[in-house]
Amino acid sequence: MKVLLGVTGSIAAYKSVIVARLLTKAGHEVKTIITRGGENFISSLSISNLTVNDVFTDDDFWMPGQKIPLHIELARWPDVVVVAPATMHFLGKLAHGFADDLLTSTIAAIDRPVVLAPAMHTEMWNSRVLQDNVIRLKIFGYEFVGPYEGELSSGDRGIGRMAEPEDIIERVIQIGKTERKLRGKRIVITYGGTEEELDDVRVITNKSSGKMGVSLSRRAKELGAHVIAVVGRVEVQPLYYDEIYHARSVDELSMTLKEIVPDADVLIMAAAVSDFKPAGRLEGKVKRGERLVVEFEPTEDILRSLSKDKKPGQIFVGFALESRNLLENAEKKMHEKGVDIIVANYATAMGSDFIRGYILSREEKIPLKTLTKSELAIILFDKIAEKIEK
Numbered sequence: 001m002k003v004l005l006g007v008t009g010s011i012a013a014y015k016s017v018i019v020a021r022l023l024t025k026a027g028h029e030v031k032t033i034i035t036r037g038g039e040n041f042i043s044s045l046s047i048s049n050l051t052v053n054d055v056f057t058d059d060d061f062w063m064p065g066q067k068i069p070l071h072i073e074l075a076r077w078p079d080v081v082v083v084a085p086a087t088m089h090f091l092g093k094l095a096h097g098f099a100d101d102l103l104t105s106t107i108a109a110i111d112r113p114v115v116l117a118p119a120m121h122t123e124m125w126n127s128r129v130l131q132d133n134v135i136r137l138k139i140f141g142y143e144f145v146g147p148y149e150g151e152l153s154s155g156d157r158g159i160g161r162m163a164e165p166e167d168i169i170e171r172v173i174q175i176g177k178t179e180r181k182l183r184g185k186r187i188v189i190t191y192g193g194t195e196e197e198l199d200d201v202r203v204i205t206n207k208s209s210g211k212m213g214v215s216l217s218r219r220a221k222e223l224g225a226h227v228i229a230v231v232g233r234v235e236v237q238p239l240y241y242d243e244i245y246h247a248r249s250v251d252e253l254s255m256t257l258k259e260i261v262p263d264a265d266v267l268i269m270a271a272a273v274s275d276f277k278p279a280g281r282l283e284g285k286v287k288r289g290e291r292l293v294v295e296f297e298p299t300e301d302i303l304r305s306l307s308k309d310k311k312p313g314q315i316f317v318g319f320a321l322e323s324r325n326l327l328e329n330a331e332k333k334m335h336e337k338g339v340d341i342i343v344a345n346y347a348t349a350m351g352s353d354f355i356r357g358y359i360l361s362r363e364e365k366i367p368l369k370t371l372t373k374s375e376l377a378i379i380l381f382d383k384i385a386e387k388i389e390k
């Protein structure tokens, strides 16, 4: 695997030397970027000797005469990026889109998984501004390993110690495994809410925002998949796709999926599909009056229909939105809809950046504490990759 290692200015940088060494010994190719702060703690020479590969600093970033800008060239190189240690300052810059040195500019142009291993004193880790930035980064899809509780360079004990090199590497290797399973796979991701017309100006829809779908798409693309987005009514900008279809109503969604799902390797049905549609669409704009009675009829259960033609090897994932009896209802849906995995979650997830519930498959029930939707996407694709293996 090609690993791009970022080293920022913390005393924990001595452990990045171990990360570089262990990765190289395990047969991975490692290129390194050291920030100005990082250079105060370790030398390019020691890392380049250990990795037998390139080490870059900001001196290289500002060198004239590059054919392709260095940060673009570097951003196109790795399978995965690891920043260890990641300081408070670096996380702050990343969380707010600053790209004023080689490392932040490279990560700005990266479309691969990025793992962050923070290291700082407990007071800094616990500060509101840092925690706010960590949440932002987790919403965007950056992955964290650590920090751990333990002894700190000040001699105090507390949270803020960089994760152990072995644990960072274990995560990198796991990402590599997932990536190998998903690279080139055609993944259909539906998201957003459906919309049924009542008359010429009014619609019935739901509170789905599409945030889950964007997080899933980002992760799928980071893992090298071919993402086919099927998007309903959304409040966010659809991003990270190779192909996009727009489907507003349940019938449009059904038609689109019946066309494209036969060629897909994975279907993730994150769309909030209406269970009812008006039995008859009213003409024009209905005028104000005493009251309006609209009769609704049930819609097709699209996932259930698609499952009937599910091919061997295809993986289907559903989402079950419940307000009560979460596990019981979700499990029932998994069987009835013929899906391999179902994400059981509560209505509070709608429109939110966060989600909690369970990932259910026939073999396991993984409880999820409150996570960002991007964190869920990371876990979900690890599980999907495991299924592809079988």
Ligand code: CTP
Residues within 6 Å of the ligand: 250, 269, 270, 271, 272, 273, 274, 275, 299, 300, 301, 302, 303, 304, 317, 318, 319, 320, 321, 322, 333, 337
């Ligand atoms: N789904 C679907 N077609 C529908 C309704 C839902 O394909 N007409 C899909 C959703 O995209 C989701 C899964 O089925 O992946 C479960 O959706 P959910 O709304 O939780 O369940 P419903 O089947 O609608 O059942 P209920 O509303 O009774 O909970």
